[in-house]
Amino acid sequence: MTDTVKELVSKCLQARDMAYCPYSRFPVGAAVLTADGAIITGCNVENASYGLTVCAERTAIQRAVVEGHRQFTAIAVTCDIKDRFVGPCGACRQVLMEFGADWTVYLTKPDGSYKETSLSELLPLAFSPAHLAKN
Numbered sequence: 001m002t003d004t005v006k007e008l009v010s011k012c013l014q015a016r017d018m019a020y021c022p023y024s025r026f027p028v029g030a031a032v033l034t035a036d037g038a039i040i041t042g043c044n045v046e047n048a049s050y051g052l053t054v055c056a057e058r059t060a061i062q063r064a065v066v067e068g069h070r071q072f073t074a075i076a077v078t079c080d081i082k083d084r085f086v087g088p089c090g091a092c093r094q095v096l097m098e099f100g101a102d103w104t105v106y107l108t109k110p111d112g113s114y115k116e117t118s119l120s121e122l123l124p125l126a127f128s129p130a131h132l133a134k135n
Contacts, residue, residue: 005074008033009108012076015041015056016110022046028079030056030088032064035071040064057092061099072099078108085115093123101126 001009008031016029021044028044042060046053054062057077064072075096079086085107088096096103096119103119120126 008039008074008076009106009112009114011039011041012078012108013112015043016078019043020045026079028056030060031076032060032072033074034064034069035073038069040067055089055092057088058095061095070099072103074104074106076106076108078110080110082110085109087122097123097126097128101128
């Protein structure tokens with residue numbers, strides 16, 4: 001594991017601890033790696049009106065965009081499930097795809113172990129901004 005991956009995984013675990021999830025009690029943390037090497041974190045933030053809940057992955061992306069980042073190379077995602085790797089929800093996969101298909105995705109367990117995959121593998125035949133340019 002490279003130092004960058006270690007830091008990315010560590011920061012997603014720390015972000016999970018900041019989650020606001022009084023309804024589901026399902027904390028999720030995410031950390032995105034920008035093309036210039038910055039790591040931006042996010043956690044899920046729930047709302048009593050469940051549909052207004054924001055996932056950790058989208059929180060991290062939104063924070064990164066506010067800070068001026070538009071190119072990303074990787075994301076690490078974690079939750080409290082210990083016996084298997086859990087990926088981003090479909091909505092988050094689509095939001096990640098907005099910023100390109102060539103992401104490395106680290107599905108991370110609470111103990112820091114992870115499985116490496118890709119956004120293209122998690123969202124095959126994705127709809128992307130390129131499809132809009134063809135109309």
